[in-house]
Structure formats: structure tokens, C-alpha cells
Amino acid sequence: xxxxxxxxxxxxxxxxxxxxxxxxxxxxxxxxxxxxxxxxxxxxxxxxxxxxxxxxxxxxxxxxxxxxxxxxxxxxxxxxxxxxxxxxxxxxxxxxxxxxxxxxxxxxxxxxxxxxxxxxxxxxxxxxxxxxxxxxxxxxxxxxxxxxxxxxxxxxxxxxxxxxxxxxxxxxxxxxxxxxxxxxxxxxxxxxxxxxxxxxxxxxxxxxxxxxxxxxxxxxxx
Amino acid sequence: xxxxxxxxxxxxxxxxxxxxxxxxxxxxxxxxxxxxxxxxxxxxxxxxxxxxxxxxxxxxxxxxxxxxxxxxxxxxxxxxxxxxxxxxxxxxxxxxxxxxxxxxxxxxxxxxxxxxxxxxxxxxxxxxxxxxxxxxxxxxxxxxxxxxxxxxxxxxxxxxxxxxxxxxxxxxxxxxxxxxxxxxxxxxxxxxxxxxxxxxxxxxxxxxxxxxxxxxxxxxxx
Amino acid sequence: xxxxxxxxxxxxxxxxxxxxxxxxxxxxxxxxxxxxxxxxxxxxxxxxxxxxxxxxxxxxxxxxxxxxxxxxxxxxxxxxxxxxxxxxxxxxxxxxxxxxxxxxxxxxxxxxxxxxxxxxxxxxxxxxxxxxxxxxxxxxxxxxxxxxxxxxxxxxxxxxxxxxxxxxxxxxxxxxxxxxxxxxxxxxxxxxxxxxxxxxxxxxxxxxxxxxxxxxxxxxxxxxxxxxxxxxxxxxxxxxxxx
Amino acid sequence: xxxxxxxxxxxxxxxxxxxxxxxxxxxxxxxxxxxxxxxxxxxxxxxxxxxxxxxxxxxxxxxxxxxxxxxxxxxxxxxxxxxxxxxxxxxxxxxxxxxxxxxxxxxxxxxxxxxxxxxxxxxxxxxxxxxxxxxxxxxxxxxxxxxxxxxxxxxxxxxxxxxxxxxxxxxxxxxxxxxxxxxxxxxxxxxxxxxxxxxxxxxxxxxxxxxxxxxxxxxxxxxxxxxxxxxxxxxxxxxxxxx
Numbered sequence: 068x069x070x071x072x073x074x075x076x077x078x079x080x081x082x083x084x085x086x087x088x089x090x091x092x093x094x095x096x097x098x099x100x101x102x103x104x105x106x107x108x109x110x111x112x113x114x115x116x117x118x119x120x121x122x123x124x125x126x127x128x129x130x131x132x133x134x135x136x137x138x139x140x141x142x143x144x145x146x147x148x149x150x151x152x153x154x155x156x157x158x159x160x161x162x163x164x165x166x167x168x169x170x171x172x173x174x175x176x177x178x179x180x181x182x183x184x185x186x187x188x189x190x191x192x193x194x195x196x197x198x199x200x201x202x203x204x205x206x207x208x209x210x211x212x213x214x215x216x217x218x219x220x221x222x223x224x225x226x227x228x229x230x231x232x233x234x235x236x237x238x239x240x241x242x243x244x245x246x247x248x249x250x251x252x253x254x255x256x257x258x259x260x261x262x263x264x265x266x267x268x269x270x271x272x273x274x275x276x277x278x279x280x281x282x283x284x285x286x287x288x289x
Numbered sequence: 290x291x292x293x294x295x296x297x298x299x300x301x302x303x304x305x306x307x308x309x310x311x312x313x314x315x316x317x318x319x320x321x322x323x324x325x326x327x328x329x330x331x332x333x334x335x336x337x338x339x340x341x342x343x344x345x346x347x348x349x350x351x352x353x354x355x356x357x358x359x360x361x362x363x364x365x366x367x368x369x370x371x372x373x374x375x376x377x378x379x380x381x382x383x384x385x386x387x388x389x390x391x392x393x394x395x396x397x398x399x400x401x402x403x404x405x406x407x408x409x410x411x412x413x414x415x416x417x418x419x420x421x422x423x424x425x426x427x428x429x430x431x432x433x434x435x436x437x438x439x440x441x442x443x444x445x446x447x448x449x450x451x452x453x454x455x456x457x458x459x460x461x462x463x464x465x466x467x468x469x470x471x472x473x474x475x476x477x478x479x480x481x482x483x484x485x486x487x488x489x490x491x492x493x494x495x496x497x498x499x500x501x502x503x504x505x506x507x508x509x510x511x
Numbered sequence: 512x513x514x515x516x517x518x519x520x521x522x523x524x525x526x527x528x529x530x531x532x533x534x535x536x537x538x539x540x541x542x543x544x545x546x547x548x549x550x551x552x553x554x555x556x557x558x559x560x561x562x563x564x565x566x567x568x569x570x571x572x573x574x575x576x577x578x579x580x581x582x583x584x585x586x587x588x589x590x591x592x593x594x595x596x597x598x599x600x601x602x603x604x605x606x607x608x609x610x611x612x613x614x615x616x617x618x619x620x621x622x623x624x625x626x627x628x629x630x631x632x633x634x635x636x637x638x639x640x641x642x643x644x645x646x647x648x649x650x651x652x653x654x655x656x657x658x659x660x661x662x663x664x665x666x667x668x669x670x671x672x673x674x675x676x677x678x679x680x681x682x683x684x685x686x687x688x689x690x691x692x693x694x695x696x697x698x699x700x701x702x703x704x705x706x707x708x709x710x711x712x713x714x715x716x717x718x719x720x721x722x723x724x725x726x727x728x729x730x731x732x733x734x735x736x737x738x739x740x741x742x743x744x745x746x747x748x749x750x751x752x753x754x
Numbered sequence: 755x756x757x758x759x760x761x762x763x764x765x766x767x768x769x770x771x772x773x774x775x776x777x778x779x780x781x782x783x784x785x786x787x788x789x790x791x792x793x794x795x796x797x798x799x800x801x802x803x804x805x806x807x808x809x810x811x812x813x814x815x816x817x818x819x820x821x822x823x824x825x826x827x828x829x830x831x832x833x834x835x836x837x838x839x840x841x842x843x844x845x846x847x848x849x850x851x852x853x854x855x856x857x858x859x860x861x862x863x864x865x866x867x868x869x870x871x872x873x874x875x876x877x878x879x880x881x882x883x884x885x886x887x888x889x890x891x892x893x894x895x896x897x898x899x900x901x902x903x904x905x906x907x908x909x910x911x912x913x914x915x916x917x918x919x920x921x922x923x924x925x926x927x928x929x930x931x932x933x934x935x936x937x938x939x940x941x942x943x944x945x946x947x948x949x950x951x952x953x954x955x956x957x958x959x960x961x962x963x964x965x966x967x968x969x970x971x972x973x974x975x976x977x978x979x980x981x982x983x984x985x986x987x988x989x990x991x992x993x994x995x996x997x
Contacts, residue, residue, distance in 0.1 A: 087512035089726045109512060111680070111726070115861055116780040118931050119724050120680070132782055132984040133932040139781040139839070139984075146714030147680035149721035150930055152937045152965070153780075153811075154630075154869040157862030158698060161631030161880060164726045185887075191813075191846050192858050194888065195836040199862030202881035203631060233885035309755035311969045331755060333923070333969070337618055338537040340688050341967050342923075354539055354741040355689040361538040361596070361741075368957030369923035371964035372687055374694045374722070375537075375568075376626040376873075379619030380941060383637060383874030386969050407644075413570075413603050414615050416645065417593040421619030424638035425874060455642035623875070632866070633897035635878040654876035654906070663897070684962070719927070720963045 068266070069259060070242035075286040076210050078103040080169055080240045083208075084110045089119070091160065091200055093170040093183075094138040097210055100169055103289060111147070113165060115196040117156045120148030137196060160196065160203035168204035170197060172211045172239075174226045177273040178251045179236045181209065182228035194231075201232030213241035213270055220272030222246065222253060243267055245284060252276050257284040290488070291481060292464035297508040298432050300325040302391055302462045305430075306332050311341070313382070313422055315392040315405075316360040319432055322391055325511060333369070335387060337418040339378045342370030359418060382418065382425035390426035392419060394433045394461075396448045399495040400473045401458045403431065404450035416453075423454030435463035435492055442494030444468065444475060465489055467506060474498050479506040514681045514731050515710055519549035522704050522732040523671075526550060529587075530668040531564040533625065533696040534577060538569055538596065539740025541689030543673035543706050544576045546732075548750055550671075551583050555751075562587040566625070566667060568618065568692060570594030570602035574749035576740045581605060588612035590665070592621050598744060617645060620662055622695060627664035629698020629727070634663050670700030673737065674723070677707035678714070681728030682721045690722065697727040706734040757924045757974045758953055762792035765947050765975040766914075769793060772830075773911040774807040776868065776939040777820060781812055781839065782983025784932030786916040786949050787819045789975075791993055793914075794826050798994075805830040809868070809910060811861065811935060813837030813845035817992035819983050824848060831855035833908070835864050841987060860888060863905055865938060871907035872941020872970070879904055913943030916980065917966070920950035921957070924971030925964045933965065940970040949977040 071079070077099035084090055084100075086108040092098050101123070104110055113119050114136040121142040125131070130141035159165060174182040181201055184194045201207050211221055222239060239246045244267055245257035255275045258267055260283045268275050293301070299321035306312055306322075308330040314320050323345070326332055335341050336358040343364040347353070352363035381387060396404040403423055406416045423429050433443055444461060461468045466489055467479035477497045480489055482505045490497050516522045523546060526532065536542030554560065565586050570593075571578025578601040580586060589611060594602050605611045616624065617639045627635055636659035640646040650661040672693045675686040683705060685693060697703040710733045743752075759765045766789060769775065779785030797803065808829050813836075814821025821844040823829060832854060837845050848854045859867065860882045870878055879902035883889040893904040915936045918929040926948060928936060940946040953976045986995075 111512075113726070114931075116783065116931050116934050118718075119726055120718070130984075131930070132982045133784070133930040135781070135783050135931055139783075144718060146712070147678055147682060147725065148718040149682050149716075149724040150718050150928075150933055151721075151724055152933050153861075153865035153935045154938050155724070157865050158626075158630035159724070159726055161862055161866075161882065162629050162698060163631060164629075164698075191837050191842070191849055192856075193836045193838045194858055194860050196861040198860035198886060198888065199880075199882045202884070203862075230886045333755075335969070336688075338540065338688050338691050340961075341969055342961070352741075353687070354739045355541070355687040357538070357540050357688055361540075366961060368955070369921055369925060369968065370961040371925050371959075371967040372685075372690055372961050373964075373967055374690050375618075375622035375692045376695050377967070379622050380869075380873035381967070381969055383619055383623075383639065384872050384941060385874060386872075386941075413594050413599070413606055414613075415593045415595045416615055416617050418618040420617035420643060420645065421637075421639040424641070425619075452643045623873070627878070630866070632878050632880060633900075633902055634895070635870070635875050637875060652877070657876075659876055687962070719930070 071286055074099060074289045076240050076242055078289045079245065079286050080208060080210050084167060088166040089113055089164065091165050091168045091204065096171050097169045098138060113159060115156055117151050117153060118148065120145045157199055160199045163203060163205060165204040167206045167208060168200040169208045169210055170200065172209045172221060173228050174221055174223050175209050175236050175239050176223050176226045177248065177253045179234040179248045180226045181231045181236050182226040184231045185229040197231050201235040206237055207235050208238040208240065209236050210240045213243040220270055223272035254278055255281050257282045259284050293508055296321060296511045298462050298464055300511045301467065301508050302430060302432050306389060310388040311335055311386065313387050313390045313426065318393050319391045320360060335381060337378055339373050339375060340370065342367045379421055382421045385425060385427060387426040389428045389430060390422040391430045391432055392422065394431040394443060395450050396443055396445050397431050397458050397461050398445050398448045399470065399475045401456040401470045402448045403453045403458050404448040406453045407451040419453050423457040428459055429457050430460040430462065431458050432462045435465040442492055445494035476500055477503050479504045481506050513679045514728060515679055516730050516732050519545055519732055522546065522730050523550045523553060526560045526669050528560045529562045530560060533566040533667040533670040533700055535672045535693035535696050536567065537691040538572060541673050541691050541693050542576050542740050543671045544738050544740060545734045546671040546704060546706050547576050547580050551579055551750060554583055554585050561585050564588045566590045566665060568592050568621065569596060570599060572596035572740060573598045573744035574601060575743045578602065579750035581611065586611060590614040590616060592616055592618035615645060622692065624662055624665040625695040625699045628666035629695060632664060634661055636661055665699060667700040670696035670703045672697055672703055672705045674705050674707040676716060677705055677710050677731040678712060678716050679710065680713045681725030681731055682716050683723035683728060684716060684720060685722055694723045697723045702729045703727055704730045706732050706737065708735060708737060709733060756922045757971060758922055759973050759975050762788055762975055765789060765973050766793045766796060769803045769912050771803045772805045773803060776809040776910040776913040776943055778915045778936035778939050779810065780934040781815060784916050784934045784936050785819050785983050786914045787981050787983060788977045789914040789947060789949050790819050790823050794822055794993060797826055797828050804828050807831045809833045809908060811835050811864065812839060813842060815839035815983060816841045816987035817844060818986045821845065822993035824854065829854060831857065833857040833859060835859055835861035858888060865935065867905055867908040868935065868938040868942045871909035872938060875907060877904055877906050908942060910943040913939035913946045915940055915946055915948045917948050917950040919959060920948055920953050920974040921955060921959050922953065923956045924968030924974055925959050926966035926971060927959060927963060928965055937966045940966045945972045946970055947973045949975050949980065951978060951980060952976065
């Protein structure tokens with residue numbers, strides 16, 4: 068089955084970020100979204116460790132390890148940046164001041180539940196800021212491959228893994244489709260050109276509603 | 290009956306403030322305490338409106354009305370001062386970071402209750418920061434005339450006026466005596482030279498315990 | 512992105528009847544007098560906004576700023592800690608005549624309720640006011656052997672804020688003790704409207720010394736030489752001011 | 755008043771067995787490595803302090819700083835949000851062998867619990883973790899139709915903090931994102947012990963740009979050129995460091 072690359076999923080998610088939006092990108096894959104801001108729009112990126120308005124990574128060798136993001140990667144400052152402490156940082160998160168948070172997922176359920184912090188009782192658990200982000204940002208979106216590496220659906224009826232948050236996700240950008248969560252159901256908005264609804268449904272763990280036009284998910288090579 | 294002037298009461302209270310102590314003085318009479326710091330000691334004064342380390346009033350005509358204390362009087366800055374917002378200011382108060390708060394009183398009860406914000410349902414009620422101060426500072430002291438203008442005791446068995454705080458006062462500096470509150474009782478520590486215990490008890494609304502030596506309350510003319 | 516608006520009238524144009532309006536300042540220090548006066552101008556021209564719920568530490572002084580807003584009859588309810596001042600005649604007369612509602616809140620609780628509103632904390636416990644008339648009907652709870660009062664967050668539709676320097680992204684600094692409630696109110700209002708003595712480009716404020724990050728600010732208007740309430744009152748001014 | 759102490763060993767001399775110790779930093783950024791290493795030195799010489807409860811966002815990286823403290827066997831329990839790193843081998847091995855207790859707290863809740871400890875707020879409600887395993891056995895409550903989890907304050911006996919500039923009164927500034935948890939931990943600890951890259955006289959920091967007012971700080975020691983955990987780990991360093 069044809070599918071979008073991670074870069075392409077990130078590109079698609081970036082198209083929905085308005086100029087001047089305050090955005091938090093989860094550690095790892097979601098960080099890619101910052102690379103694909105449309106021309107003429109400038110989002111302001113927030114990182115949990117007390118910085119608004121950071122830019123891309125510096126050149127190797129010129130890192131300043133007091134200027135990092137939540138993934139502990141070195142970043143740079145853009146004009147209009149601000150530093151603050153962790154309680155103020157999460158006041159921004161919990162207080163509903165972020166316009167968008169874009170996170171990765173192990174599972175997203177049709178009721179908006181998200182599981183992205185723990186794959187079970189084995190190993191060392193680690194949660195970071197995910198449980199705060201899912202209840203804070205005005206819009207919580209997920210970017211993810213549509214299925215696991217083993218081909219199992221990541222969009223499911225109910226999450227089987229430990230939850231990050233209850234009823235928090237409103238949009239999912241996958242390698243095959245763009246899907247909103249409305250009233251506890253998956254609503255299909257966009258799917259890859261040439262991908263049938265039946266084939267998409269077959270790799271989705273809960274029913275996909277079609278309540279209006281379904282647009283073609285067209286993404287350039289990036 | 291001989292008694293201390295307000296300046297003298299303030300002087301006595303000032304003697305118990307250690308070098309380097311963080312101190313909040315209530316609006317009005319308690320502000321006088323700052324004038325009588327013993328030589329060689331420097332307390333750091335906190336004001337609710339977001340300033341640590343202020344000094345005396347500027348000369349008339351050179352006031353800056355953005356540099357005021359909680360009583361809205363113009364003050365000056367001392368070296369080592371810091372500005373902060375109101376939530377941080379009351380984090381200092383409520384979080385137990387102040388060493389001493391010295392407040393005025395309508396009534397103080399032997400159980401440590403304080404009434405100093407309202408004389409009853411008439412007029413416009415106003416509380417300010419008093420209810421926070423009484424539950425925050427490590428030591429909450431009161432300075433007051435020993436009796437009201439009508440000669441009634443201000444140190445009482447139980448407060449009759451609306452409370453500012455419950456069981457919060459630990460020491461009272463009056464125009465006649467220094468009295469600690471311990472285990473719900475007034476314990477006499479110092480009284481004016483020549484004032485008999487009987488005469489002092491007669492103007493005090495609850496029993497004065499004597500559990501040890503009672504020192505002479507000797508205060509210079511100030 | 513540029514959060515600058517051209518003038519005071521535009522800045523306050525969206526404030527509607529019945530809104531909850533936080534107003535920064537502690538007495539006159541940090542009080543956004545020009546924004547308040549712009550709001551009074553609008554009311555005098557249009558009859559709106561009225562029935563406002565105003566949150567401020569005080570209740571105005573003399574006949575300018577917040578006192579003038581109350582005197583104009585625009586305020587239905589005031590939430591404050593200390594409705595007294597050198598010249599509290601406006602609030603006192605209207606309050607004693609039953610013309611305005613008052614919710615009295617201890618000052619530290621007021622500050623913390625506003626911060627909680629901005630920080631997404633719907634309720635918290637404080638020792639302040641426990642056992643007093645101001646805790647009546649509030650839930651209480653014991654933690655580690657001590658009693659506490661449960662307090663709820665305070666949010667607002669709009670905050671009127673006075674800053675010293677703003678950049679076009681809305682990052683703010685304040686002037687000395689004029690900081691007071693202003694940064695908290697930026698956090699707790701859906702729309703923080705800021706008057707700043709100067710506006711600089713993004714990058715014009717050192718990121719280390721920003722007090723209010725721009726995420727908490729929606730509109731910024733420049734008022735280069737703001738009036739001080741204390742000076743106006745010493746001159747016995749009343750709003751509208753004589754030219 | 756002068757809160758300066760002469761050297762690192764003196765600064766950490768009062769930390770005793772069983773104490774709760776907050777350690778600032780987010781990963782290596784803002785981590786007071788020299789204070790941590792001084793504490794390890796003391797343990798190697800005296801066998802104390804041990805059985806510490808440590809509060810930090812992470813669990814150390816490589817074999818320096820917090821990781822070295824854990825590796826030395828001084829930590830009984832860790833309270834953190836994210837015990838993973840580029841090289842988490844020390845914590846991972848000891849944890850999986852049952853040698854250390856872990857309390858996992860969402861990062862925003864961790865920050866707010868520490869602030870609450872410093873601000874005299876014994877408990878507050880947050881939406882974070884509602885309905886998840888991390889809210890198990892915690893009280894919940896509904897406010898305005900939404901469910902929240904009750905969280906308790908966190909306090910400590912001691913905080914180890916890294917600052918950029920300190921004055922002799924303990925007023926502090928930080929360097930960029932090294933600020934993170936450091937100002938909160940100063941508030942929440944009975945004794946905040948600060949290493950600063952430079953110490954200036956009172957008056958040497960503009961009162962407008964102080965981030966941590968001195969009231970929250972008890973001891974300050976100068977460490978002019980502090981090590982960065984990231985640099986040490988890229989050099990595969992382990993504590994004690996080779997000369």
C-alpha cells in the first residue's frame with residue numbers, strides 16, 4: 068500500500084498551523100513539523116523546559132547546552148523569544164494558551180483517548196510533559212503511521228495500552244489519511260488518492276464515518 | 290498609668306528582629322518598626338505589592354509612584370532589592386519564607402486569634418494582605434496599645450470582632466508589656482518598671498501567666 | 512505576527528456588556544489609566560460596555576481611572592481585596608447605597624486565584640481566611656494536621672494591563688512595583704490588552720528579562736507618557752480631564 | 755548579611771541521611787554538577803549522606819552528576835517525570851534490579867507540586883493524568899463539568915541549584931533554558947544551596963531582572979566555570995573525573 072513518509076505526514080500537519088500560532092511539538096517525530104511551515108507563516112514554538120520562540124538546530128560544534136528543547140537537542144533563538152521557569156511553562160500548557168500540540172501515538176481511540184507514553188509494565192516508565200499537553204492545548208493533534216510496524220491498526224475502538232489522556236485528541240494525521248474525532252467517532256476528512264475507503268477501513272480499528280466530502284490527501288515529495 | 294508611646298512600642302519590637310531577617314510590617318503603625326533597627330543589624334523588608342529590600346521614604350517631591358509600599362506610600366530601593374509579581378509575593382508570605390510579620394490589632398485573644406480587619410458590618414469592609422500574613426510568616430507579632438481609646442482591654446479571652454486569623458499570634462508588644470502566647474495562654478515576659486502585675490492584669494481581658502522571670506520593659510525616649 | 516493596535520479606542524472596542532474585566536495595578540501603581548479612560552469614552556459615546564464585573568486589588572481613588580469607571584456606572588460588581596484609599600468616596604457612596612456588588616478576597620488569595628485561572632488550576636487550598644467570615648460557605652480540608660480553605664480560579668474575558676516595554680509579539684517588561692497584578696492578569700484573561708510606554712520590534716527585549724511572555728498577550732497599544740493616578744489625584748483631577 | 759560560603763564542601767556539609775533533596779536542571783541544562791559531585795565526595799569520605807529522596811525531572815545521563823549520585827548508591831527514591839536519557843544505564847540497571855524506588859509524575863504536575871510547596875499551597879487540582887494509571891488512588895473532583903486530579907505539594911529539606919549570577923543576598927539570575935526547575939526548587943526547599951558562575955555584591959543585579967529573590971536562597975557558592983553534563987558525556991567521563 069502506498070503511504071506518506073514521516074516527512075510528508077509532518078508537512079501535512081504543518082499546513083494546518085496558522086500564522087502566529089503557539090505550538091508545542093512532541094519529542095521525536097513531531098519535531099519534524101517545524102521544518103514545513105508554509106511560506107509567509109510563522110508559528111512560535113514552545114518547549115516544556117522554559118522557552119518560547121526557538122528555531123532550528125545550530126551547526127554541529129556550535130551547540131550551547133543551556134539552549135535546548137524538551138528532547139534535549141540544541142536549538143537556536145529567534146527574535147521575540149522568551150525564557151521562563153517550568154511552572155510558568157506548564158501554566159502556558161495547562162492554562163489553554165497553546166494553540167496546537169502535535170504528538171506521536173501508540174494508539175488513538177475513536178473516543179479521543181490517547182496512549183503514547185507506556186507500552187506496558189516492562190522496563191522503565193517515563194511520561195515527561197505528555198499528560199499535561201493533552202489537557203492543555205486548544206487543539207491536540209496526533210501524527211502517526213496509520214498502522215504499527217506489524218501492520219496492526221493504531222486507530223482503534225478503545226486503547227489497550229496505558230492512557231496518556233482521556234478524550235483529548237481532535238485530529239489525526241496518518242500516513243494514509245486525515246481523520247477528525249467528533250462526538251466519539253472517527254470522521255474521515257482526507258485520504259490518499261487511489262486509496263479506497265474499504266482498504267482504508269480495513270487497516271483502521273474502528274469505523275470511519277464519512278459525513279461530508281472526503282478530500283484527496285495530496286502531499287509533495289519533501 | 291504610664292505607658293510607652295507608639296514609637297517606643299515599635300522600638301521594642303525592632304529589638305527582636307535579627308540581622309538578615311525578612312520582615313513584613315503591616316500598614317500604618319507597624320511601619321514605624323523599620324525606623325528602629327538596632328545598629329549593625331539590617332532586616333530586609335517585604336511589601337505585598339512585589340518588592341523586597343525597600344528603604345525609607347524619599348524626600349517630598351522626589352517620589353516615584355511606581356515605587357510604593359503596601360500602604361501606597363513612596364519608598365526607596367536599597368542595594369539587593371528585587372521586584373516580583375503578586376503571586377510570587379504571596380508565595381513568600383504563604384510559603385513560610387518571611388521570618389516575622391508585625392501587625393496591628395483591634396483584639397488579640399489568649400488562643401492566638403487576631404482581629405484586625407473589620408470592626409463589624411458597618412461601612413466598607415477591606416482586608417488586604419492581613420489574612421495571608423497571619424498564616425505565612427514564621428513568627429506573627431502584634432504591636433498595639435494595651436487598651437482601646439475607651440480603656441477597654443485589647444488582649445482578650447476570645448475575640449468579639451471578626452477574625453483575621455485563628456491561633457496565629459505568638460507575641461504581643463503593648464504599651465505596657467511584652468506578652469507571649471503559648472498553649473492558648475498569655476504568658477507575661479516583660480512589663481513596665483513600677484507597673485504591678487495586679488494593675489496590668491486589671492487592664493488585660495484574660496489571665497496573664499507568669500512562668501518565669503518577668504523582665505523590666507525598658508525603652509529609651511525615641 | 513504583530514499584536515500592535517493603532518490606538519486606545521481600537522484596543523478596547525471589543526469589550527462588551529456583562530464581561531469580566533481584570534484591571535492591573537495596585538492603587539495607582541501599574542494602573543492602565545489610559546485604557547480605562549478609553550473604555551469610559553466608549554461608554555459615554557455608545558452606552559456600552561456596562562454591567563461589568565471588575566477585578567482589581569482596590570476600588571479606585573479620587574475621580575480618575577477605576578474610580579471614574581465606577582462613577583460612570585459601568586461596574587455591576589467588584590472583586591477586590593482593599594476597597595479603601597486616600598479618597599474612596601466614589602466606591603463608598605455607591606456601595607453604601609447598594610449600587611454595586613462587592614466580593615472581598617484576601618490579597619494573596621486574589622493573586623493566587625488569578626494565577627490559577629491562567630495556569631489551568633481550577634481550585635487550590637490555602638490557609639488564608641480559614642476560620643474567618645471570608646471563608647463562610649467555602650469547602651475546607653485538612654492536610655498534615657492543618658486546616659485549609661478551598662478557593663476557585665478566577666478568569667476574565669479581558670485584562671487591561673500596563674507595561675513598560677512591549678515588543679510586537681507581546682513580550683512585556685514592567686516598571687518597578689508597577690508589576691504587581693499585571694503579569695497574572697495577562698495569564699488569566701482570554702484577551703490581555705496592554706498599554707506600554709514603548710513598543711519595540713521582536714528581538715528588542717532580551718529573552719532573559721521578559722516578565723510576561725507574549726503567549727499571554729493579545730493586543731498592545733503604545734501610550735508613551737502614561738498618567739499616574741497619584742499625580743492626577745494630587746491635582747484634584749476628575750475624568751473626563753480638563754484639556 | 756552575606757549568604758556566600760567559601761567552597762563546595764562547606765555548602766553541602768549539612769545534608770544528612772534520609773533527607774529529601776531537590777536537584778535543579780532539565781537533563782544537563784541547569785544541573786548543579788559541582789554541588790552534586792561535592793556531595794558524592796562527602797559520601798565517599800564519610801559514608802553520608804545516604805538514603806536520599808531525590809527530586810529531579812530526569813534520572814541522570816552517563817556516569818556524571820545525578821547518574822553518578824545514583825551509581826554511588828546514595829539515592830533511596832527518585833521522584834521524576836522522565837527517567838530516560840541518551841545513556842540511562844545507571845538508573846535503568848539499578849531500577850530493574852529493585853535497587854531504587856521511582857515515583858513517576860507528569861512534568862507539569864511535578865513543576866506545579868514544587869511551586870505549591872514553595873507557595874504554601876498544600877494541594878491543588880489539575881486535569882493532567884486524569885483517567886490514567888498515574889492518577890490511581892488520587893482524589894478526583896469535578897469543577898465546571900470537567901474532572902480533575904488532586905495533587906499534593908512537594909517540599910524538600912535541601913535544593914541544589916545552578917544559577918548564572920548571584921548577589922550576596924542570594925538574588926539570582928539564570929542562563930537561558932538552564933532556568934527550568936531551579937527557581938521553583940529554591941522556593942520549595944528549607945535550604946536552597948546555589949552554585950553560581952559569579953557572585954556580585956548586593957546591588958550588582960538590577961532589581962528588575964532578578965529571577966529568584968534572595969528570600970528563597972540560603973547559601974551561595976561560586977563555581978566560575980561550571981561543567982556541562984553534555985560535554986562530559988560526549989567525552990565519556992565518569993565521576994570521580996580523571997584529573
